[in-house]
Structures are given as C-alpha cells and as structure tokens.
Amino acid sequence: MGAFDPVQTFEKGTYIETDTGNKVSRKATILGATNIILGGKSIIQTRAVIRGDLRRSAPGQHVVISMGRYCLVGEGAVLRPPGKIYKGAFTFYPVRIADFVHIGADAIVEAASIGHGVEIGAGAIVGKFCIIKDLVQILPDSVLPDGAIVPSMTVWGGNPARMLSSLPETYQETIEERCKSYYQRFRAV
C-alpha cells in the first residue's frame, strides 16, 4: 500500500523537530504551548493554528489540547477548544485527540474528543463539543453541527453532515498505515 506515494518535502529549517519526533512548522501559530501535549511523531504544518491559550477559567495549570502519536494538523487547519456558558460563566473545555488522527488542510475543529484513527477531510468544520469515536472518516468540506456524536466505523459528509456509509473492517490497518507512511514521507529536502 502506498507504494507510489510521493515524498512530502519541506525546506530544511522551516520545521522544528522535537525529541519525540514531532515536526512543527515555524510558520504555524501555536498559542499557549505549555497547555498543549503532543504524543510524538505528529506533524503540525504551515499556517496551522492551535489555540492552547483558550484555557479553563479556573486557576491552576490545565492541559487544553492533548494529541497522540502520528497525528497531523494540516496546512491552515484550526484546532481550538470548545467553550460554553456553565453556571453563568463562559469557560473553555479541553480537547482530547487520540493516535492516528489526520486533520486536513483548512479544516476547523472544535471537538471535545476525537478517537483513534480518524480522518477529517480538508475544509471540514467540526462543531463545538462534537464527540468523534474511534475509526471515523469525515469527508472534505463537510460540516458537523455542534455536539454531534459520530460513532465508530462510519463515514460522514455533507452540510450538515450525516452518516453516509460504514467503513470496511480493514479500516484500522488502512488508516494506521497511511498515517505512519505520511509521517515517514514528510521530511526535509
């Protein structure tokens, strides 16, 4: 699989590589970096925006965004925690993202949690407090309404997004391999 996938190159020095193998573009906007946890071997591309600064209003240290291994925040994608009024005060809630999650270019994600092996297509919008379970495909340019719950092994698309079909039983291997392969092909010139 992926025998002909081309190498994705970036200019040397435009990405910072961390000890755990994360590759983070210098041109990505990462706010509140201390509130963000990356699991390793994840990629944050140019123009991506990650809002770790939108933290819970309660005092103390809070993890705002946690992301697993082999994830991708594509070019221009926006990842921000969801917020709402609770007991009369507006507050943000943390985002949990598991392993093997690809967020496509220019997607906007305000989900509460994203499971293992999830592909969010380019230009898709994932509304506030969405819960995306393991092994899900969100098609490009679809719009998930706020609070939507997306069960495992399903494909969603459209505006507003609906369940369109189910994924084949082989999907876990497919997406894991694709995410690993993408990470390995993404390297400096």
Next chain:
Amino acid sequence: MQSVLYHCAHLEEPRAPLPPSYPSSFADFAPLNHLYFCEECDAIRCDDCVAIEVASYYCPNCLFDVPGANVRADKSRCARSCFSCPECSSCLNVLASEQASDSSRAATASGTSATHSSSAPYLLSCPACKWSSKEIGWKFDKPTSLASQLSQVYSAPEDVQAEFDALKDHLEGYISQSAPPPTAGKGSGHHRTPSRHIAQITQAAARALRREVPGMGGPRTGAAARRKAGEKSDNRAGWDQLAPYEAKDSWKEEGLQRGVDDVDTMRKLTGEEVAPIEKRWTSAWEPPRMSSETMPQRIPLQAKLTKRCPHPTCRHILIQPDTKTVRMLIKMVGGNYLPAIELGRRRRRLVDEALDGLTEEELERRRRERRRTRINLAREEDEDMTEPLHPGEVYTFQLAFTNPLYDPVQVRLGAAHQPRGPVQPSHHIFTPTAHFTVGPLKDAWAYDEEDEDDNVEDDAGTGGAAGHGGDSVSERAKARMSLAGLPSSRHRGREAEVEKRGNVTKVGLEVEVLPGASGPVEFDLEIRFTYRADDAEGGAGPAEGPGEAAVTGSGKDAKEEYKTFTFWTRDIRDMDAAVAVDGQPGLGLLTQRVWTSTRPNGAPPPGGIELAGPADMQKGGQAERDGA
C-alpha cells in the same frame, strides 16, 4: 488511492470474469480492503456474497446498546431520547425552554432555590438549522426518555388506533390456530402445522402481534382475543385459509377531504413549504405533504455484523465484531492473503512519427520491434497520473505488488481468458516481466539491514519462474528453488525493469492506446501467485518429514487474479481540450479494477494460459516469450 479492483467469483467456480466491455462484469469487483478470505474454502468472499448476522444493535447517537429482544418493539429506532431534525436530519438536542431559563435566571437573581423545577418544559432543538419542536408544539416535562413521554402524549389518532386493533384481531385469530402461543395453554399437536418453516414464521408473527406497538394502545391480551382464538380453533381451518380483511373505515372519504385541503394549500403555495421527497417516503403512515407537517423521527438503530462464509458446507465466521469495542474478534480479510496491487509512475514514450493512419499489421510490427529494442529506447517522459491519456500514444506504468505474507511469493502475470467482448479493445497491454518474486513481509527494522546487500542477487533469480503454477511436486520444487534465489538465464535482460524493496516489487506495464480510441481503457490481467502453504491439507501434512512438507503444499498456492485497468478518454476532438473528465469527479482519468479469483484445491489451471490466448494483449507477450 484504492483504484485497483479485485474479482470475487462468489459461490461459483473461479473463472475469468467477462471482459470489461460488459458493464455487468463490474458488479463482481471490489477494492482489496473490502474483501474477505475464507481459509477453509481457499476463496475470496465479498460483501455481496457473505452471509450476515446481526451481532448487536446500538443507537448511533446515544451509543446505547439495544438488546436484540427490544429491537422489534422499538421499530428498530432508538427508544430513548434521540430524534432527528425534520428539516435537516441532524440529531436534535434537548434544551430547556427559553421562558424556563429566563425564569430560573430570575429565580437565582432573587436568591430562591434553584431546585425549583430546574427548567421544564424541555424542547428539541436542531444544532444545525435551529429548528425547534416549539414549531409543532412538542414539549417535555423531563429531559430524559423523550420517546416514551412522546408515545403517551402524542399517540396515533382514534380512527387509526381502531383500525389497527381490528387488523390485529383478524390476524390473531388466524395465527393462534395454526401455531398457538404458549399462553393459550394448548399443545401444538392439536393443530395442523404445515411445516416447521411455516410454524416458525407464525410463531414469530404471534409474538410480534402480542408486542406493544409504540404509539398504539396496549396489546389486547384480554378476553376478546382469547375467545376469538378458541372459536377459530374449533373450526380447524387450514393454515392457508386466511379470510380477506375488510377495513372498518373507508379511507376514500378521508382522502377526498385531504385532497380538498391540499388544493386549498396549493393555491397559496409560494415554494418552500412542500415537504421534500425523502421526508415523505421515510414516514410509513400518512406521508406529510407540507414541510410544516414533518415530525422529528426517532434515530434508526445501527448494527454490528457478523459475517460468514456463504458456502453451504463451510459457514465459517469471517468477521466477528466485539460488541463493546471497535476490535474484531475474528477478521479474515483479503488483504492478509492477497498481494496488494497498485499502479503508478506513468511515463509516455516519445516517438518521432505519429501512429495515425497505420494499418493493423504495421502497428503490430512496430509493437514487436519496440519490445525487442525497448532497453535502448529509453526516451520517456514522466507524466501525472491524473492527466488524460491520449490515443495513439504508448505509456508505461509500474505495477507494485505488496506481499502480506511472511514468505516470499512468486507472481506470474498473464492475460485473462475470457470471451471476446462486444467492443474491440481500444488498447494493447504488455507486461514485459511476467514472472517475478515479491519479498516476504518483515518487521520494519529487518528491512533496513537487508536493503544494502541482497537485492542484486534477488533480482537475478526473478526470471526463473518456469513453473506452470501447477500442482505437481516437481513444479513446486522448481518454484521454491527460484524463490531461494537460483539464477536463471531466461528473461534475464528484462530484470532491469524490476524494482524491489522489502516486500514490494514493482514491474513494468505498457499500455498502447490505439489511434482513434475513445472511452475507457479497461483490461483484465490474470495474476497467479505461488506461496508456501504451511498447513497442508488432509493426510499429506508436514508430519511426513521436513523435506517433503516443504513441497506438498497442495493446490493452495495457486491463485489467479484478474486485473482491469481503466482510463477515460473522449473522442478525438475532445481529447486535445484536455481534461475531458467532467463526468467522473473524484476518479480522475485512471481507475483500475483488479479482479481476483482463487482456484480450489486440485482444480486444473485454467486451460491454455501458457499458450497464445484469444486476447490481443496476449499476443505481444507470447511472441516475445517464444522468441526469447
């Protein structure tokens, strides 16, 4: 890019599919990641042929597992609080009504206790289009179990309920005498049971009839029903003597009234108020005509499926989901058995003269010449895979084979043997390397070490696959020798075109699009791969000795596979205007389908594969092989 499709022969004897010029042939193809593999039958299975059982039901919105016993009573929809929006089908949220939230805010401001009826009544609200159940007057006292609250408050209209009861009584009389339910207290021996099959059906129907139907009144297990059953059983009517049911009310009158109303409505129509067709056919009773009449629907349940081999004597489980997690307890999928095939690296051959106006013989002569001298003739230009192909051009591609097995496999490409299609093929296909090996799957670290040293030697051996892929021991032995890397002089000059890395081997594929061709280019390729069978069948097991065991693998190791390569061009005028792909969004110009079938143990190989076949594509390759 899952563009190559594989063939499933379903329950038939594996055979070459009909050529791609028969549109019906496409139905038997699926991408590799959608296929299953039954080890017992040694056969590919697909979603069209596997037997399916429901392992568990769940609601896709609240993710609650629904016990199978409740599913029918719940009409296969979530019986908790999950509703879909009548306008946009999104899942509705339960919200406290505005007045209530206002008043509770006022309450907290004035310092009174917040326990005061927190914020009832509750409404359903759509997060996507902002539709609210206020529009149809639905309100709920508590934010949970909305479905049961609803069935109490908003049940079916009087006349519908009466009709339903009458129909139920009618059917109950019939069912109770052919298969009395246990509550009737009679042994089934008193009654005529036409067959076990019918009895099962009627029993199931009896159970269904006694079940509570949401929106309708409670089940009539009272005296009336029992009396009826008693009367009928005396008559001992035959099981198939069901009297026709007469409706209590004429629906004609009602329909007429509705018709008059509809005419009135239509006079005032401005456009958007008519319910869209998908809203109308999803509601079973009286479909809403106007969008203001569409109601929220309970969310349909989803099911996890167990899939079995469809073969009547096999029935092995191919897919067994875990009801609690996304894991599969049993997962027999095609990708674990068959090499994955991909197509890539397209190049166009640069030629000086146009092919237009040449006769068939001239074209054939040029073709042979080109193949003889192809090593020298390296003038090729890389092209994008998504660009349209042009008639009269010769393209080369690479076919990549990825081995999923922990043993090397030997692959043999050939033309598919199939009847000539109704349409002449618009192209010629040539595979310069018909035999090659694909390395074993290993852990990632093992590849790095091996890459430096052994590829050269390995390549030299790839041409030696002289075996017919047949079942004789000597053939197998030969095949195994070449797997071990014995050099062979045959086809040696061609090996330069084989690219190997780890468990991936890439070989060339030549596509000549004939001048004047239009439409898709599709072809079938038979791929036979030989691998070591660990578990020999029956008595010829490995127990006979290690040396024997290696070669007695039975017929398990012979597979044929048919591949279809497809691309679209249009007629010549359109072709220069490039991208004539409007009709195929997302497909680009190249779609391939690979069709795979396996051969059962001991079956002879399909006749004449090594001989010149009827397909045009075969001729070139065969002539080449003969000449070598």
